[in-house]
Amino acid sequence: MNFKLEEAIEVLERTPKSLEYFLSGLSEGWLTCNEGEGTWNATEVVEHLIEGEKHNWIPRIETILTEGENKPFPEFDRFSHLKQESAATIEEKLKEFRALRKENLSRLKPFITSESTLELTGTHPAFGTVKLRELISTWAVHDLTHISQIVRVMAHRYREDVGPWKEYLGILKE
Amino acid sequence: MNFKLEEAIEVLERTPKSLEYFLSGLSEGWLTCNEGEGTWNATEVVEHLIEGEKHNWIPRIETILTEGENKPFPEFDRFSHLKQESAATIEEKLKEFRALRKENLSRLKPFITSESTLELTGTHPAFGTVKLRELISTWAVHDLTHISQIVRVMAHRYREDVGPWKEYLGILKE
Numbered sequence: 001m002n003f004k005l006e007e008a009i010e011v012l013e014r015t016p017k018s019l020e021y022f023l024s025g026l027s028e029g030w031l032t033c034n035e036g037e038g039t040w041n042a043t044e045v046v047e048h049l050i051e052g053e054k055h056n057w058i059p060r061i062e063t064i065l066t067e068g069e070n071k072p073f074p075e076f077d078r079f080s081h082l083k084q085e086s087a088a089t090i091e092e093k094l095k096e097f098r099a100l101r102k103e104n105l106s107r108l109k110p111f112i113t114s115e116s117t118l119e120l121t122g123t124h125p126a127f128g129t130v131k132l133r134e135l136i137s138t139w140a141v142h143d144l145t146h147i148s149q150i151v152r153v154m155a156h157r158y159r160e161d162v163g164p165w166k167e168y169l170g171i172l173k174e
Numbered sequence: 175m176n177f178k179l180e181e182a183i184e185v186l187e188r189t190p191k192s193l194e195y196f197l198s199g200l201s202e203g204w205l206t207c208n209e210g211e212g213t214w215n216a217t218e219v220v221e222h223l224i225e226g227e228k229h230n231w232i233p234r235i236e237t238i239l240t241e242g243e244n245k246p247f248p249e250f251d252r253f254s255h256l257k258q259e260s261a262a263t264i265e266e267k268l269k270e271f272r273a274l275r276k277e278n279l280s281r282l283k284p285f286i287t288s289e290s291t292l293e294l295t296g297t298h299p300a301f302g303t304v305k306l307r308e309l310i311s312t313w314a315v316h317d318l319t320h321i322s323q324i325v326r327v328m329a330h331r332y333r334e335d336v337g338p339w340k341e342y343l344g345i346l347k348e
Contacts, residue, residue, distance in 0.1 A: 001334055001335050002203065002207075002331050002332060002334075002335055003332060003335040004201075004203075006201075007201050007203060007204065008332075010199070010200055010201060010204065011200075011204070011328070014195060014196050014200075015196075017195045018192050018193075018195040018196040019192075021188060021191050021192040021195055022188050022189075022192040025184070026184055026185075026188075027178075027180075027181050027184060029176065029178075029181060030181065030184065030185070033176075124338070127337075127338035127339070128338075130337055130338060130339075131337060133335070134335065134336055134337035134338070134339065135339075137332045137335035137336045137337075137339075138336045138337075138339040138343070140332065141329045141332050141336050141339075141343050141345065141346070142343065144325040144326070144328055144329040144345055145325075145329060145343050145344055145345035145346075147321070147325045148322050148325045148326055148329070148344075148345050148348075149344075151318040151319075151321045151322045151325075152318070152322055154185070154318055155315045155318040155319060155322070157176050158176060158177060158182075158311045158314065158315050160175060160176075161175050161176055161177040161307065161308065161311035162308055162311045162312045162315055163301075163304055163305060163308035163311075163312075164298070164301035164302075164304060164308070165301070165304075165308065165309075165311075165312040165315075169312070169315050169316065169319050170319055170322075170323075171315065171318055171319035171322050172315070172319075174322075174348065
């Protein structure tokens with residue numbers, strides 16, 4: 001096992017600003033391209049990250065701390081962001097994500113009063129018993145999986161444009 | 175085909191600073207983890223990106239412009255960065271990458287005097303005839319593939335730590 005709270009926080013702290021630098025000011029073509037019907041573009045991924053900050057990570061952590069395994073985690077709809085049209089620009093969304101993440105990390109830190117807090121357990125509706133440290137690890141890896149998704153979706157936009165180099169570019173085979 | 179020079183440049187401009195935000199100050203554990211023997215850690219990926227700026231992209235573009243298909247591209251050793259030990263910190267490497275990229279983009283722009291320049295061709299040692307616009311597309315997608323690699327390598331560090339969530343995290347299946 002490799003998890004350390006402060007190292008997981010390092011990743012969680014960096015994601016919003018890194019995405020802000022990467023996505024702000026990009027042409028519409030990059031922000032709206034996807035991998036086909038039912039797949040998300042970069043903007044939709046950011047919206048999903050915002051939803052997670054609002055309704056997923058902290059509510060689940062709080063459930064573990066207050067209810068333990070007695071009550072399963074509150075519902076989190078992974079597609080909720082697709083149901084509401086947002087007029088905000090990508091820059092505004094990224095700013096919202098950064099503010100929410102900052103607030104959530106400042107809430108997280110005082111929750112963890114000792115190493116043993118990380119061993120506390122809750123009930124995931126599908127998996128059953130899960131540990132707080134697994135949930136926080138997942139929060140960090142969830143960032144990484146969605147950064148990876150954003151760059152993959154963008155790379156696929158040039159799938160044909162790269163000509164024969166397609167063969168050397170692993171990302172185009174995913 | 176989706177390639178537009180200015181849009182490819184948007185990606186090329188953003189990669190160094192985004193990686194600087196993402197990787198600077200990270201714990202050694204994140205920077206040195208890899209996916210097993212013969213695979214690269216995040217630091218080695220940055221070193222590879224630096225080598226590309228020095229010896230791959232611009233020399234190849236110049237070969238197309240000056241030699242056309244007469245002379246194959248100069249050699250580029252994709253593993254050269256592994257042969258030299260570097261004492262530089264990740265922050266120094268990222269700064270070097272950013273400076274080289276900036277310089278290379280300022281060299282690229284005056285090369286492309288018209289749309290037809292992008293149709294010029296050169297000889298790739300393995301693929302044969304390739305177009306300048308395919309090479310520039312590849313430069314951008316090459317950034318994306320290596321960003322994807324960095325986040326994947328980091329995610330795998332927590333492969334077991336996430337517990338049952340492993341099933342939901344696509345990045346851990348790559």
